[in-house]
Amino acid sequence: MRLHFSPKQNFGDALNPLLWNWVFPNLEEISNEWDFFGVGTLLKKDMHSTLDCPKLVMGSGYGYGNAVKIDSNWHFGFVRGIHTCRKLKIPESFGIGDPAVLLLEKPEIKKMISKPGNKNLLIPHHRSEESADWKRLAGLLDFNFCSPTESVDHIVKSISCSKTVFTESLHGAIFADSLNIPWVPIFSAKYLNFFKWKDWCSSVNVKFCPLIFPRPFYSRNIPLTKKVASLPKLLLGKIGLIKRYKLTPFSPIKDDQLPTYAQEISNLFNNAFPSLSTKQRKDEILLRMQESLVNSCEKYGLCMNQTLT
Numbered sequence: 001m002r003l004h005f006s007p008k009q010n011f012g013d014a015l016n017p018l019l020w021n022w023v024f025p026n027l028e029e030i031s032n033e034w035d036f037f038g039v040g041t042l043l044k045k046d047m048h049s050t051l052d053c054p055k056l057v058m059g060s061g062y063g064y065g066n067a068v069k070i071d072s073n074w075h076f077g078f079v080r081g082i083h084t085c086r087k088l089k090i091p092e093s094f095g096i097g098d099p100a101v102l103l104l105e106k107p108e109i110k111k112m113i114s115k116p117g118n119k120n121l122l123i124p125h126h127r128s129e130e131s132a133d134w135k136r137l138a139g140l141l142d143f144n145f146c147s148p149t150e151s152v153d154h155i156v157k158s159i160s161c162s163k164t165v166f167t168e169s170l171h172g173a174i175f176a177d178s179l180n181i182p183w184v185p186i187f188s189a190k191y192l193n194f195f196k197w198k199d200w201c202s203s204v205n206v207k208f209c210p211l212i213f214p215r216p217f218y219s220r221n222i223p224l225t226k227k228v229a230s231l232p233k234l235l236l237g238k239i240g241l242i243k244r245y246k247l248t249p250f251s252p253i254k255d256d257q258l259p260t261y262a263q264e265i266s267n268l269f270n271n272a273f274p275s276l277s278t279k280q281r282k283d284e285i286l287l288r289m290q291e292s293l294v295n296s297c298e299k300y301g302l303c304m305n306q307t308l309t
Contacts, residue, residue, distance in 0.1 A: 001027050001036040001056065010126035010148040011155050012100065012171035015039045018152060019103045020058075023293065026303045034300075039100050039171075041196050043068050043079070043088065056300060058292070059099030062087045063196035075300075077292040081199035096292065097203040097285040100171055101178045103152070105286075105308060112153045114161035116181060119144050120269075121158060125168035128189050132219040132253065140262035141269070148172065164274050166211075170196055173275075177204060178282065182274030185210045188217040190233065190247040203285065204277035211272055214264050218249035 005016040016038050020027055027036065035055045037043070041063035054073050061080030067087045068074070079085060082095035103109055122138040126148045138145035146158040148169045156175060159165055165176040165183040176183040185197055187210050194210070201208040222230075230248045237246030253261050290308055297304050 001030045001034040002032055003027070004035045004037050004055075005040050005042065010169065010171075011150065011152055012148075012169065013040050015100055015103060015152060015171070019099065019106075022106055023102060023305055023308065024297075024302045025305060026301075030301055039098065041193070043084065045069070056296065058296065059097070059289075060084075061098070061196055061199050063193050063199070077296045078289065080196070081201075081203040083195065083199040083202055095199075095203060096288045098171075098174050098200055099289065100174050101282075101286065102289060102308065104156070104175070104178050107307065109152070109156055112156045112160070113179065114157055116163065117161040118163055121146055121162035121165045121167075123148060123155075123165065123167040123169045123172040125189070125192055127191065128168055128217065131189070131249075132217045133258070134217075136258060137217065137262055137265065140259060141266055146172075164272075166269060166272070168192060170200060173197075174200065177206075177275075177277050180276065180279075182276045184269070184272045184274050186213070187211070187244060188213040188247060189249075190216070190237070190244045192244065192247075194244070201275075205281050206275045206277050209273060209275065211268055212243060213247060214268065215261075216247040216249045217253065217261070217265075219252050219254070219258075220249075221252060222249055 003016050003020060006013040020038050033053055035053055037057045037060040040060055042060040043062040044065040045068055056075045057079060058077040059080060062084045070088050076094050078096035079094050080098050082092045085092045085095040120143045122143040123146050124134040129147060135145045146155055159175050159181055160179045162181055165172055165181055166186050167173050167183060168186055173183040173185060198208045227250055230250060233245045234248040234250055236242050293304050296302055
């Protein structure tokens, strides 16, 4: 089967080869006419490569653009949450959770887990990291910092030794929750996706309570044409019609303004209510995923790693 995932340089997408070639050691030996959809927000029309080939979905979610049209070529083990099920018009029983949690069952990854520490951790979205100095912001907040483009080992270790994880990266929250580290979803830019967060939160039975920055964290120069084009969305955000539109960049935050901005963010974070799912729910999700993996082995000739049985 052909692993199908986004080539973007962030650890959520990068998990796929590391995870699935371990979960299913014979994955690449199964007919290469099949596409395999694992970790990621992949279930939109322009994300699948061949319209007529059979496809197996193990945990992917919807979140962008137009949803794929489900026909007889689509086969489901499970998807990220019930919101994806509703969008694709498939039974809600498929909405189990995000498969990234399976990676924490891998012995080599377990070795990376540390004891919780006393400092908070800041993880931006990979696009946000390109637009501003998040590492400096973390220093001003007296937080540790972790880039979503780091290695999986580094990210797991960074999250596991944290007090609370403040993250724009969905998989930062997913790993934190699985490691029993409280997490807070944060949003500094209008392009960040609420749907996929709500989708995953539905699977772990946690209410989605994002912290929206008072103004966008953006330090690049903004051309006048882009300012003019962005103004309508910014105004919609400021009057409260679409809250995240207030994060449309209009004026960059300069270096000498960053300490003041960091104080605004600190005040925001001080009012946060971190989330964490129950152990019972996490155990239920893992069990249901394992059952789905076993069923897929029986149906499609896959062989599952014995660590997961």
